[in-house]
Amino acid sequence: xxxxxxxxxxxxxxxxxxxxxxxxxxxxxxxxxxxxxxxxxxxxxxxxxxxxxxxxxxxxxxxxxxxxxxxxxxxxxxxxxxxxxxxxxxxxxxxxxxxxxxxxxxxxxxxxxxxxxxxxxxxxxxxxxxxxxxxxxxxxxxxxx
Numbered sequence: 001x002x003x004x005x006x007x008x009x010x011x012x013x014x015x016x017x018x019x020x021x022x023x024x025x026x027x028x029x030x031x032x033x034x035x036x037x038x039x040x041x042x043x044x045x046x047x048x049x050x051x052x053x054x055x056x057x058x059x060x061x062x063x064x065x066x067x068x069x070x071x072x073x074x075x076x077x078x079x080x081x082x083x084x085x086x087x088x089x090x091x092x093x094x095x096x097x098x099x100x101x102x103x104x105x106x107x108x109x110x111x112x113x114x115x116x117x118x119x120x121x122x123x124x125x126x127x128x129x130x131x132x133x134x135x136x137x138x139x140x141x142x143x144x145x
Contacts, residue, residue, distance in 0.1 A: 033058050034066065041072065067093050 004015040006023035008030075013023040022030060036056050041047065044055075053060050066072045067082060070093060083090055084097040086104075091097050096104065 030062075033062065034071065037063065037066070038072065068095055070094065 001014050001016055002018070003012055004020070005012055006026050007021045008026040009023065011023045011025075015021075033056070037052060037058055040052060040056050044051070047055075049060070049063065052058070053063060063072075064082065073093060082092065084100050085095050086100040087097065089097045089099075094101075
């Protein structure tokens with residue numbers, strides 16, 4: 001546990017892990033606003049982002065954060081104006097369009113040197129062999145002595 005300052009009100013609070021950014025009171029208030037927006041969207045499925053902001057009283061940034069994090073699904077909502085952070089293509093949710101997301105996955109695979117599904121390395125064989133992996137590590141230690 002760590003002491004943190006609430007990003008909303010600045011109150012010092014005890015956070016159970018690093019992902020907690022709001023104190024209990026601000027978290028409760030945010031959850032109430034979230035439920036209000038969620039209910040409004042259910043009752044008014046064709047509402048625009050501007051209408052949601054005006055009728056529920058939430059801030060635009062907060063609504064966008066919920067959409068980007070995937071807490072609210074707004075497929076088909078007009079006037080949201082979300083764009084892919086990589087190429088600028090209009091998107092409904094998240095941070096990246098499908099193409100950029102796939103490209104980033106492939107770039108990460110190449111950078112990490114991952115292998116194709118059917119390809120095995122010697123280290124994979126050693127791990128699967130059970131005793132071989134242990135035996136090889138013991139032999140390596142003995143060679144160093």
